[in-house]
Amino acid sequence: MRFFVLLFPLLAACTVDHALVRRTEAELERMRKNFKAQEGPPADDASVPLPWTKGQFAVWAIREGDDTTLTSVRIEDADEEAAIVMLTTVNPRVRTTARLTFTRQPHSLAEARDYLTQIIRRRGEEREMTYRFHKDMHTEMRDALEPLWGTLVPEKIEGPREVATTTTATMEGCQPAKGQFVFSPVGLEVRGLLHPAVPITGLVTGKATTGQTIELVEAGWGGGGPAL
Numbered sequence: 001m002r003f004f005v006l007l008f009p010l011l012a013a014c015t016v017d018h019a020l021v022r023r024t025e026a027e028l029e030r031m032r033k034n035f036k037a038q039e040g041p042p043a044d045d046a047s048v049p050l051p052w053t054k055g056q057f058a059v060w061a062i063r064e065g066d067d068t069t070l071t072s073v074r075i076e077d078a079d080e081e082a083a084i085v086m087l088t089t090v091n092p093r094v095r096t097t098a099r100l101t102f103t104r105q106p107h108s109l110a111e112a113r114d115y116l117t118q119i120i121r122r123r124g125e126e127r128e129m130t131y132r133f134h135k136d137m138h139t140e141m142r143d144a145l146e147p148l149w150g151t152l153v154p155e156k157i158e159g160p161r162e163v164a165t166t167t168t169a170t171m172e173g174c175q176p177a178k179g180q181f182v183f184s185p186v187g188l189e190v191r192g193l194l195h196p197a198v199p200i201t202g203l204v205t206g207k208a209t210t211g212q213t214i215e216l217v218e219a220g221w222g223g224g225g226p227a228l
Helices: 002-012 018-034 109-115 140-144 146-150
Strands: 037-039 057-064 067-078 083-090 095-102 116-123 129-132 162-165 169-183 186-194 203-208 213-220
Touching: 018 057, 018 067, 018 083, 018 213, 057 169, 067 169, 083 169, 095 146, 109 116, 109 146, 116 146, 140 146, 146 169, 146 186, 162 203, 169 203, 186 213
Parallel strands: 037 169
Antiparallel strands: 057 067, 057 213, 067 083, 083 095, 095 116, 116 129, 162 169, 169 186, 186 203, 203 213
16 A cells, blocks of 8 residues: 555656746745745754744745755644644655644654644645544555654764854754655655754754755744745
């Protein structure tokens, strides 16, 4: 089942949509002009990530050769009863959305797996697919969709603090981390750098084991972010 879920979209979406390419280029240009962030090293006890609140957002550019994909994450709601997160991915071939519901904000991969209750996912013009999860269900579908929920909980690893520099941000004292990152239709295994000035996940930059690079291009603590 996992093989089919991940690989069928790869075969189905292989034609470049030039409207999506132009949309991505326009968003990147706007972000370069409007979003500039420079942060010094955080305090030793600073937590990454900070608590989720409604309206937080972050956008990353994933580059692979000449292709650029934009991935945005925004918090639709977060309180004691639920946390709802919207992920939008726009690559040169397809726009994908996923709305994830958790019982509360997860802080690790294990918590994300336990707290996840629903994913509503749509690729391009296809109909929405809804996946519901409960404690005693089989894990195949949840694990197949791990690039989505795993994106939200990178794992800190031991290592010296580093400076992360992107086209729109420079952040000092970043914590090394590893994890997954959604990259439609599959996920990437990534080593990255985290900083508490970045909402939701803390991720500033990353590099996938398969060569793709990831960089923060826009972020905010309210307003919900761009409509990709």
